[in-house]
């Protein structure tokens with residue numbers, strides 16, 4: 102894999118990032134996910150977050166978007182030529198940074214009901230000041246490339262198939278040339294042809310200098326786009342702190358609610374061993 | 375490494391600090407502080423009786439808080455504590471630079487006045503005296519809120535709940551306020567009507583760059599409309615932040631309960 | 640002019656009200672004059688007339704009238720209707736002042752529903768009887784709120800009422816009690832006079848006093864004060880017009896009443912201001928005597944049904 106990391110052009114640099122979920126509704130159980138993580142990405146580079154299911158890849162990616170709030174650390178992002186700590190700024194500043202600097206393609210499309218697909222895809226460009234006509238033209242191009250049939254463009258995506266929704270989501274993420282792009286399994290439910298298109302889109306973005314963090318389960322996609330892997334779940338973790346009552350409560354609801362949580366804890370403990 | 379800095383400082387549109395209000399021994403709201411910037415939409419959620427409407431009434435100058443300051447960046451004067459304004463100044467602010475959308479359209483509309491007249495009231499109050507222009511403007515707004523122009527001269531009592539609510543929105547937005555207070559704007563409407571109203575509100579708020587404070591107990595409403603979210607319990611703000619942060623990664627036990635109960639629906 | 644035949648009736652104070660009450664009302668009037676168009680509350684007295692029969696106007700007149708004054712009383716323009724006659728008789732009894740039907744002879748004119756056609760002059764006082772002093776009442780039933788609307792000059796809602804008229808009828812259909820803005824500040828009901836009379840209030844040389852008995856409010860317009868009728872740029876204020884002229888005096892400039900003359904739909908238009916009409920007829924008759932060629936008015940001799 103080509104390692105063309107250019108340290109002088111770091112776009113995002115996270116340091117000392119830690120995240121533990123505390124589930125108050127489930128007896129206060131603590132779920133440590135990562136602790137003291139450091140990672141960075143440079144312009145034109147694609148870093149693949151790698152690790153077993155439940156290792157915390159999505160949690161990390163969401164943290165980098167300030168969707169989850171890390172308990173400690175900093176996320177420095179180059180915004181308008183200056184490094185800004187995403188965890189220190191006011192909410193409106195986060196909104197501003199998300200609008201212009203960091204794009205995020207989530208695993209699932211979450212949009213406003215009733216809004217036609219074409220408008221959903223064009224919106225991020227429009228809020229970045231692109232004229233509506235131009236934005237819609239770009240949206241058409243992307244939707245065509247991603248093989249969304251034209252007859253669907255004027256419909257709201259609520260009734261679309263999972264794969265169609267994901268492609269709408271991808272189009273929405275690529276319509277703006279964000280300096281930093283976060284991709285959570287963008288090809289998970291796509292066929293080979295569309296997977297290939299996404300690979301092309303990612304590589305075009307890299308060529309333009311976009312810095313990318315992505316989660317790619319698909320080996321083929323990973324090989325085609327990732328410059329290096331970042332292992333999630335390999336970092337040293339604090340001891341899980343379960344109070345006696347919390348543990349009891351957790352044990353009580355285990356069959357119903359906590360199974361995925363406990364499995365991930367055991368798995369991670371195995372990893373750390 | 376490059377020095378960290380914050381973004382260029384911005385003047386908050388409304389800055390609230392330490393606002394408290396109690397009714398006798400009853401807690402209304404306690405020590406509420408936050409700032410809202412131009413174009414931002416802030417959601418306020420919490421169970422009924424948690425102090426949301428009390429807070430909104432204090433912020434919009436309809437109720438005097440026991441303590442605290444509410445500083446508004448007035449168009450012509452810059453930041454001013456609204457509690458230091460005289461009553462006429464406050465009333466003027468409320469019908470020009472602010473909008474107030476009430477939960478019950480009866481409180482926000484003149485039920486005996488036609489839809490056109492309802493929309494025209496604010497412009498007329500600030501001196502508009504050309505009937506033709508007033509009517510054109512009213513109809514522009516009826517179109518924006520998707521009310522059939524044939525209903526221009528009908529009274530709101532003949533409208534459905536959703537139409538009344540949309541008319542209330544038009545009546546408020548016609549003067550292009552910079553800040554709109556909304557108390558349960560979708561309360562009492564059925565789900566499909568709600569969705570339409572929300573979609574409309576969202577479009578207008580974005581298009582006009584209006585800042586809004588929306589009180590609701592419906593998390594779907596804030597998910598769609600609000601950039602930021604403030605969660606209240608027993609009069610206090612227990613958690614606040616970006617809407618998606620608060621809903622996806624809630625920290626306070628009450629917020630976690632709130633967020634999880636939505637997921638179960 | 641008619642000097643009362645009797646001395647003021649025994650057992651009453653001059654002008655019926657006691658001096659203390661009159662002083663209080665005069666003080667109220669001074670306040671009202673100093674804030675043109677602003678409604679001032681006053682402790683209304685019981686009068687020997689039911690509310691709705693001009694008690695507000697009567698109290699105002701009683702408070703300002705002196706033995707040397709000459710009084711004219713009209714009801715809907717006429718001096719000879721039952722109400723006008725009984726109010727005039729009341730003041731004759733309790734003051735002994737001179738009364739007149741001639742507008743230019745009177746220095747106090749108490750009126751219900753009209754302003755005389757003869758232009759008022761300096762030194763004259765016109766006293767209006769007012770049933771509802773609050774022009775905003777129909778729009779805003781809460782007194783606390785209307786008081787604020789006046790204090791802060793928030794009159795958009797009144798404009799809305801006119802907007803509603805145009806929306807419904809294509810023009811401002813309000814024909815009487817047409818809202819005015821006094822001294823560019825206070826919204827004022829002109830009392831239920833036809834809007835035809837509104838322009839007469841504008842910069843009038845006379846003092847205009849308004850008394851509302853049941854609502855216990857007094858307001859006033861000092862001489863030479865602006866009294867503007869509300870309107871829209873593209874629907875300017877207009878007064879009523881008639882295609883006919885007065886069937887009795889031929890006037891083309893006065894406010895006309897339609898009068899039914901028989902059971903077969905016969906009707907005619909005549910001046911509502913009886914003094915104005917009678918004077919014109921008298922003048923025409925005199926001119927006719929002097930010059931036979933003057934055109935006789937067809938119905939000059941006909942009895943006018945009242």
Ligand SMILES: Nc1ncnc2c1ncn2[C@@H]1O[C@H](COP(=O)(O)OP(=O)(O)OP(=O)(O)O)[C@@H](O)[C@H]1O
Pocket residue numbers: 122132134152153154155156157158159160161361362365366622623
């Ligand atoms: N919002 C949340 N609240 C509480 N716990 C959470 C939340 N999101 C994730 N977790 C927990 O954090 C841990 C990491 O989950 P995450 O979704 O980040 O894993 P992942 O590496 O993306 O897994 P996968 O490969 O299956 O997508 C899990 O134990 C999960 O249950």
Ligand SMILES: [Mg+2]
Pocket residue numbers: 158159160
């Ligand atoms: Mg994941």
Ligand SMILES: [Zn+2]
Pocket residue numbers: 885886887888889890909910915916917919
């Ligand atoms: Zn005549």
